[in-house]
Amino acid sequence: MCKYFNDIDPLLVLEELRVTCVEKGYIPLPLKEIIESIKKDGNSLFQPREKRGEWAKGLNLKDIAESKAEVLYYPGCNYSYGSKLQKIPQLTTKILTKAGVDFGILGDKEMCCGTFALQVGDRRSFTALADTNINIFHRLGVKKIITSCPICYSTFKVDYKRYRGETKFEVLHSTEFLEQLFKKGVLKLNKKVPLVATYHDPCHLGRLSEPYKEWKGKRVKYGRYDPPTKELRQGTYGIYEAPRTLLNNIKGLKLVEMERNKEYSFCCGAGGGVKYTFPDFSLATACERIEEAVATGAEALVTSCPWCESNFEKVMQQDSQKIKLYSLLDLVNRAL
Secondary structure, eight states, X not given: XXXXXXXXOHHHHHXXXXXXXXXXXXXXXXXXHHHXXXXXXXXXXXXXXXXXXXXXXXXXXXXXTTSOOSEEEEOOHHXXXXXXXXXXXXXXXXXXXXXXXXXXXXXXXXXXXXXXXXXXXXXXXXXXXXXXXXXXXXXXXXXXXXXXXXXXXXXXXXXXXXXXXXXXSEEEEHHHHHHHHHHTXXXXXXXXXXXXXXXXXXXXXXXXXXXXXXXXXXXXXXXXXXXXXXXOOOSTTSSOHHHHHHHHTSTTEEEOOOSSOGGGOOOOSOTXXXXXXXXXXXXXXXXXXXXXXXXXXXXXXXXXOHHHHHXXXXXXXXXXXSSEEEEHHHHHHHHO
16 A cells, blocks of 8 residues: 555655655666656657657547647557557547547657656656646647546646646546546447456556645644644545446446455556566566456456556466456447
8 A cells, every 4th residue: 555554655755765865876777767768758668759649640630739729638658659558549539539529639749747757756857847748738728638647647637736836737537538428428338348347446546646735734842742734645536436437337347346446456566666676576566466356256357557557468478367458448449
C-alpha cells in the first residue's frame, strides 16, 4: 500500500529522499539515461521525437497546433510508441470521432508529461517539463485534456497543481469520458461479450489520482498537544467507478473482484523506476497480482494502464497462465 501508513504518506517521504539523492548526484544509471531520453527526444522510451505521432497515421485527426479545438487527446509516451499498445489511442479517437467530439492531437509535437523525472527524484527536470506543457496547453487554448494513460492523468491533474498551482484546463481519463458518453446515451454497448473478468485498478488511476488539496501547517509551542492536522490523501477518491460502470454494462460480461481492489489494489510492480532498476522484483510483484486474479476464477484480467499491461504481459509470456489479458477499451470496443 503506497499511499497511507499510520499518519504519514510514504510516497511523499520517499519522494523527498529521492530528490535529495539526485541533488547529491546519486541516481542509478538506467534512470539517468531515461531522464536524458526525455530531455533529448521528449519521451522516456529512447524513441525519436518525429515518430511520436505515427500511431495516428491515416486517421485524419485534427492537428490542434494548426486547427483550434478546446479538447486535446493526449495518448502519452507508451501508447504513442508501443506497437502493441497503439491500438488504444486509435480505438479511443475512433470513438471520440463517432461521438462527435471536436478534438485535436499534438502528434510529434507532444511532450512527455514528466512524471518519470518526478518519480525518480529529478524535480528540476519535472518542473521544466511541466512548465513547457502548461504553456503549450494554455497557448493553444486547451480547455479539456483527455488521456488514455493513468500516469499522465494523475500527473496533469495532481502533480502539476501541486508544483505549479491551478491550470486552465480540465483533465479526464478516457474511461471517465467514455462513462460520461455512456450515461448520456451516446456510447451504446449493444453487443454481447460473454466473459468472466476481474479488473485491476492501476495505482495512478486509483489512489494516486485523488485530488490534491493545498495545506499549510501552523507552528505550535513546544509541549502543547495541538499538532497541526492535515487531511490525508488515502486514495479513497480516485477513479474506481468509471471503469466498473463500463464493464458492468457490457452485456454477457460478469465482473468479479480481487480481494485487493480500488484504493487497496495491489501494484503491478512497474512504477517508480522499479521496472528498470529492480526488474526481478517488478516481475515478482506482477506475478503475485496475476495469481490473485486467477484465484477469482476469472477468464480475463482487465486493466487500463500501459505500464500494468506490459508488466503483466511479460509475466504471462514467461509462465503459462490460465487467464487472458485485456485492455478495458478492447472490451468496450467489442461491445459497440
